[in-house]
Amino acid sequence: MSVKHSLLALLYERPRHGYELKTGFDELVQSMWPLNAGQVYTTLDRLERDDLIESPGNDQKDRKLYTITEKGVETLWSWLEEPVERSLLKDEFYFKYLCASHVDYEDKQQMIQAQKQTMIKDVLHLTQMKQQMNRSGNDTMRMLVEGALLHLEADIKWLDMIAKD
Amino acid sequence: MIKVADVTKEFKNGKEVTTVLKGIDFSVKEGEFVAIMGPSGSGKSTLLQLIGGMDIPSTGRIELDGEELQTKSEKQRTIIRRKDIGFVFQNYQLLPTLTVYENITFPLHADRQKVNPDEVQELLKAVALTDYEKRFPHELSGGQQQRVAIARALIHKPAILLADEPTGNLDRERSSDILDLLSSFHQERGQTIVMVTHDMFAAGHADRIVLFKDGVIETEVQREDEDYAEFLSRFMA
Structure with missing residues (x-):
């Protein structure tokens, strides 16, 4: 399960701050897969470092907002296009x-x-x-x-x- | 409610004797939904017929609410069956010249009981066939015909519903409708159901699955109440 790509997908929809990404993820998977806030923030740091997202600044409540970059959109698209390998012979x-x-x-x-x-x-x-x-x-x-x-x-x-x- | 004790069933064909059930011990509590599974010829349908009093065991006892079936005459068993048992079959077994309404009320007429139109309407609503009461079976889909058959099986408020491969002729989506319907009668009205099926997907709707193999019970698995969160985390791991 790729937290990285799910955050890119949520940011493709619209700019969000960290907490909104956590609640957006929970809504996406109907809270069936647990994700803690720490995972969200470490993933955001990595995505920002790799230029897949950027921050246009803070919102009115001083929360850091994120948007997806062009490189981020390309990464998201190639992930969607890639078929998923399954471990068929591992039981x-x-x-x-x-x-x-x-x-x-x-x-x-x-x-x-x-x-x-x-x-x-x-x-x-x-x-x-x-x-x-x-x-x-x-x-x-x-x-x-x-x-x-x-x-x-x-x-x-x-x-x-x-x-x- | 149902008790099957050390039951065997043999069928004779000339000198050849086939033992279909080999000492079965099995019981069903009131309000339980039990699925009996197994390959063809494993004895599961034979057991259903014995519970329904359509036949008697070669040895052993079958009790419905403490009343032994194997000691009763065929006529006495028919009376018990008409009162306490509802049957649903794989091929629906509707009467082609009767309408939906007439098919559903047929068991009451056969038993010279009065028809309560409100109860029929309530049942038609429960099986989602309110607008179909004047149609004939050939005007209905397989899933609709089976819903009529379920309503017919329940019109006399039987203590036990016996279903023999009720989804055997239906695709997965129609099967799902029928199984949800059976589940709703079980969950909302406490209907006791014993269903024979070869399909694990169908059996999953029961509280307990009993697996038959070569005339004996191979294994029984009961659903346990689990905390929803724990249940999720186990499947998501």
Whole structure:
């Protein structure tokens, strides 16, 4: 999760001061990802150092305002254009399973079963979360939860394949 | 509310005997929403039929509110079923020559009960079909037909709703509508629901998921109450 690019996106919208960027970020992600004020200010320092943002001065309440520079807009655009790489072949459970095979661990089926139970519990909780989002009209993050549910469905099928193997 | 104790079910075909359920112990509390999952042939639909009194187990006991089903005659089981059970099937099973209103009220007529028009209207509203009461099944989409079937299953206020693959014929969006509808009957009216499904997405709407495999219960997973913030931080980590 790139705090840097989210701040550039918020400053592309309009000039803001540090606290507004923090609240803007929380609104953007519906407070689902935590971000502390310290992270905002250290990121702003770096962005200013790299000429991606600049300050036209302070507002009426003497808070330092920031605006995005042309270089900042270019950086934001190339980030948006870049596809996201995913770690498709890195799976913590499978790594553990491989280690279990290596040491002739006898309860490998139990490992799979326990993993499956954890994933099913996640399905139950995420579905509840999705329903709460539907009720509260929070459409912004609903697709994230839908995606997580699709991944979990695939993961549970995959565990069944490992169990049969 | 539902108790299944050491139930087995065998089907005979000539000399060949197939054991579909192999000593199942399972119970459902009043107001619970339970999903039974498993691959085809794992015995999940057979269990639903036994709970619904459409068949009896080869051995073991099935109790509905303390009343044993396997000792009852077919006629007695039909009476219990008409009073206490509502069924929803994958293929809706609506009567094609009857309107939506007539399909929904059909169980009351079949049981010689009086129709309360206000209650029918309330149910039509709950399933979002208020303007469709004079339509025929062929004039409705699959999702709408299933909503009629749910209303029909609930018209006699059954203690238990049994749903066999209720979203099996629907795409994900229509499935979502049907599952939200079942969830609302469960959450707002305390409807006890037992749903058979092969779909994890559907099962996620329940309070508890029971996984069947080769006629036995492989595992059961219950949703636990969690603090929303803790719950988020766990998924966001």
